[in-house]
Amino acid sequence: MHAKEELDKEIVVKFFNKRGQITIFIIVALLIVLTALVFLLAPRFGLIRGDVDPNSYIEECTQEYVDEAVYKLGQAGGSIEPVHYFTYNGNNLEYLCYTNKYYETCVMQQPMLKSHVEYEITQYTRPKIEECIDSLEKELQKRGKEVESKKPEIEVNVEPGNVEVSIVSEMTVKDNEKTQRFKQFKVKSKSSLYELVMLSNSILNWEARYGDSDPLTFMLYHPDFKIEKLKQSDGTKVYLLENRDSKQQFKFATRSLSWPAGYGFSEMYIT
Amino acid sequence: MIFLIAISASFVFAQNTSMSFCCEKTTYGAWCQNNIEEKCDADYRKTPTSCQATSFCKLGCCYDIEEGLCMENSPQKTCEVNGGVWSDNENCNIPQCQLGCCVLGDQAAFVSLVRCKRLSAFYGLKTDFRKNIESENACIAIAQAQDKGACVYESDFQTHCRFTTRQGCTEKGNATVTFYKDYLCTSEKLGTVCGPTDKTTCVEGKDEVYFIDSCGNAANIYDASRINDKTYWEKIIPKEESCNAKSGNANSPVCGNCDYFLGGYCKQYDSSVDKTKPRYGEYICKDLNCKTTMSGESRKHGESWCMYDDENSAGEGKDKVGSRYWRHMCVFGEEIVEPCADLRAEVCLEAEVETNKGVFIEAGCKANMWQDCLMQDNEGDCLDENRRDCRWVKTKIASGNATNGTCLPNVPPGLKFWEEGEAQGVCKQGTNICVVKFERDLFGHSKCVRNCECLDKSWIEQQNQMCVSMGDCGSYVNYVDVKTEEG
Numbered sequence: 001m002h003a004k005e006e007l008d009k010e011i012v013v014k015f016f017n018k019r020g021q022i023t024i025f026i027i028v029a030l031l032i033v034l035t036a037l038v039f040l041l042a043p044r045f046g047l048i049r050g051d052v053d054p055n056s057y058i059e060e061c062t063q064e065y066v067d068e069a070v071y072k073l074g075q076a077g078g079s080i081e082p083v084h085y086f087t088y089n090g091n092n093l094e095y096l097c098y099t100n101k102y103y104e105t106c107v108m109q110q111p112m113l114k115s116h117v118e119y120e121i122t123q124y125t126r127p128k129i130e131e132c133i134d135s136l137e138k139e140l141q142k143r144g145k146e147v148e149s150k151k152p153e154i155e156v157n158v159e160p161g162n163v164e165v166s167i168v169s170e171m172t173v174k175d176n177e178k179t180q181r182f183k184q185f186k187v188k189s190k191s192s193l194y195e196l197v198m199l200s201n202s203i204l205n206w207e208a209r210y211g212d213s214d215p216l217t218f219m220l221y222h223p224d225f226k227i228e229k230l231k232q233s234d235g236t237k238v239y240l241l242e243n244r245d246s247k248q249q250f251k252f253a254t255r256s257l258s259w260p261a262g263y264g265f266s267e268m269y270i271t
Numbered sequence: 272m273i274f275l276i277a278i279s280a281s282f283v284f285a286q287n288t289s290m291s292f293c294c295e296k297t298t299y300g301a302w303c304q305n306n307i308e309e310k311c312d313a314d315y316r317k318t319p320t321s322c323q324a325t326s327f328c329k330l331g332c333c334y335d336i337e338e339g340l341c342m343e344n345s346p347q348k349t350c351e352v353n354g355g356v357w358s359d360n361e362n363c364n365i366p367q368c369q370l371g372c373c374v375l376g377d378q379a380a381f382v383s384l385v386r387c388k389r390l391s392a393f394y395g396l397k398t399d400f401r402k403n404i405e406s407e408n409a410c411i412a413i414a415q416a417q418d419k420g421a422c423v424y425e426s427d428f429q430t431h432c433r434f435t436t437r438q439g440c441t442e443k444g445n446a447t448v449t450f451y452k453d454y455l456c457t458s459e460k461l462g463t464v465c466g467p468t469d470k471t472t473c474v475e476g477k478d479e480v481y482f483i484d485s486c487g488n489a490a491n492i493y494d495a496s497r498i499n500d501k502t503y504w505e506k507i508i509p510k511e512e513s514c515n516a517k518s519g520n521a522n523s524p525v526c527g528n529c530d531y532f533l534g535g536y537c538k539q540y541d542s543s544v545d546k547t548k549p550r551y552g553e554y555i556c557k558d559l560n561c562k563t564t565m566s567g568e569s570r571k572h573g574e575s576w577c578m579y580d581d582e583n584s585a586g587e588g589k590d591k592v593g594s595r596y597w598r599h600m601c602v603f604g605e606e607i608v609e610p611c612a613d614l615r616a617e618v619c620l621e622a623e624v625e626t627n628k629g630v631f632i633e634a635g636c637k638a639n640m641w642q643d644c645l646m647q648d649n650e651g652d653c654l655d656e657n658r659r660d661c662r663w664v665k666t667k668i669a670s671g672n673a674t675n676g677t678c679l680p681n682v683p684p685g686l687k688f689w690e691e692g693e694a695q696g697v698c699k700q701g702t703n704i705c706v707v708k709f710e711r712d713l714f715g716h717s718k719c720v721r722n723c724e725c726l727d728k729s730w731i732e733q734q735n736q737m738c739v740s741m742g743d744c745g746s747y748v749n750y751v752d753v754k755t756e757e758g
Contacts, residue, residue, distance in 0.1 A: 107346060108345040
């Protein structure tokens with residue numbers, strides 16, 4: 001009996017020892033994971049105060065707004081808020097070439113489309129870039145640094161494969177050890193906006209000269225892009241351009257060489 | 272008919288005079304449009320004449336000096352406000368816009384000189400602009416004839432290599448470069464650091480899948496059976512001597528000799544779309560043809576064809592109310608639909624082209640030229656396809672010009688019959704009056720003696736068909752087969 005009790009006690013001790021080991025292993029594992037998470041996420045949440053790199057900070061802060069601007073104007077024909085537009089599927093698409101007449105080819109409304117697009121991105125991102133610079137200054141000051149900066153000048157360049165934003169803002173960062181000077185920040189965002197705008201220009205020239213364009217011919221010459229042309233009942237044509245790989249879109253409207261319904265004797269213009 | 276034209280002409284005159292102001296900018300934001308005076312933006316110029324007769328809205332050429340682009344039909348203000356240079360030539364026949372051949376390595380573009388400089392700068396090449404080349408085809412031929420080979424140079428005590436054209440093989444800093452025509456960078460004779468790999472890539476401007484070497488240079492066309500063949504990594508093997516040269520090689524796991532015109536083109540392998548995985552690398556000849564289309568037939572890449580809302584009632588005056596013509600295209604394995612103009616203002620035409628690789632179908636939307644059908648008084652003029660799209664019927668209608676038949680639209684136009692306008696006037700032209708004469712005998716029995724065919728149901732149906740042929744007139748069905756009896 002005594003031996004049996006001893007045996008039972010041994011089994012119980014062994015059992016609880018095993019459970020105890022497993023528990024300890026689990027706790028240690030959890031601690032390791034938690035520590036790793038803290039190290040990874042703490043800088044993001046400002047829990048650990050390390051050095052702030054102004055270049056990375058501005059790039060990260062600005063990139064989002066540049067991408068936003070590119071997306072918005074891509075959905076609207078090159079302007080963030082188009083003034084003269086055709087509404088298609090809830091989107092206001094700017095008329096890039098337009099005539100209110102029947103039987104005539106259109107008048108170019110945005111002949112300098114690339115410059116216009118650069119201007120729109122500049123205007124959209126300017127207040128947001130200024131906010132980014134302000135918040136960078138505050139972050140640096142929290143870390144005990146002296147910061148001086150001038151109001152930024154912004155230049156946007158739409159290039160093949162990229163949208164590049166140059167922010168000229170002379171910034172001086174001083175602390176006890178050193179003084180750093182930053183003259184310019186550059187933000188590059190991958191985009192096929194340049195190619196889309198160039199393709200749109202070609203289409204617009206055809207619309208202005210001949211009153212129409214052939215999407216099939218353009219697609220065969222530019223295999224990376226899908227082009228749809230949708231004729232509306234008032235003579236408007238909606239063009240939807242899309243990069244087959246990145247799915248980036250550029251949409252716009254034209255009205256050129258339209259025909260009225262019936263004999264059209266009573267209509268020379270759309271009203 | 273003459274009365275109708277006179278009434279309509281008066282509408283034209285009235286509208287013309289009211290839309291007679293040229294607005295530099297309208298209240299709705301459009302530049303250089305003729306409109307009523309109230310629609311002209313007060314902050315901009317306006318004048319009571321046609322825009323072409325004004326100085327501020329004369330159309331010209333807008334030249335972008337940075338990009339070298341020329342935009343036609345541009346007003347001066349819209350051009351200059353964004354930094355463009357305006358010229359008084361609406362078709363851009365100015366020296367800055369003259370095209371020539373811009374050679375960019377092994378590619379070419381038929382563009383202006385400034386555009387060529389811009390493109391060359393983008394690719395890091397010297398500008399090579401040839402203005403004596405006056406056609407795009409000749410330009411492309413020149414580019415394809417460029418010498419290609421291994422551009423070898425010494426750097427950091429190693430022999431490096433780039434696969435490029437002779438033109439692109441320029442000095443790198445202090446390093447001397449040597450160009451070896453037709454050699455690949457992996458050639459053992461050159462002793463470079465570049466070696467064969469089992470990776471593949473697409474090359475810009477080329478249709479095929481290429482091997483790449485360890486330096487990232489393109490080598491020969493992907494051929495799985497020759498990956499370990501040293502001779503395949505020595506010199507350039509031309510396309511026609513590569514694997515399956517006479518085939519498109521679409522979806523081939525072992526051969527990347529894609530032929531664009533046979534429906535194959537280099538694309539990255541996508542497991543969700545492509546059935547076959549390439550044996551080596553991540554690129555394959557994608558099948559550009561459309562296996563299944565809405566017409567039920569397979570189509571080749573680049574083909575276009577017509578479709579109608581109702582196949583059985585397209586043309587011959589049978590088009591249903593609200594129906595439309597559609598142009599379908601097969602492009603890169605995808606079927607894309609382009610609607611022709613609404614209200615059947617355009618119709619779709621297709622034609623077969625015989626090629627050495629079979630029949631190729633091409634289609635296009637073209638204006639429906641029906642307006643002067645009724646005015647034709649003989650069958651010859653009626654059926655003149657160069658001037659109009661009409662058909663001849665042997666039944667005469669009251670408003671027709673001919674005595675032995677009527678010239679009617681082949682595809683009746685759509686009309687805005689739900690609005691007040693000329694739709695009623697168009698349909699009225701189909702009105703026909705038939706006077707039936709009866710004679711009564713001594714016993715009071717009436718007998719039809721003239722135009723008795725007008726009492727038949729078939730005559731009524733025939734006249735209704737004439738109405739339907741005029742446009743959206745008469746008793747007929749719409750494109751979802753809902754019938755209207757009131758006309």
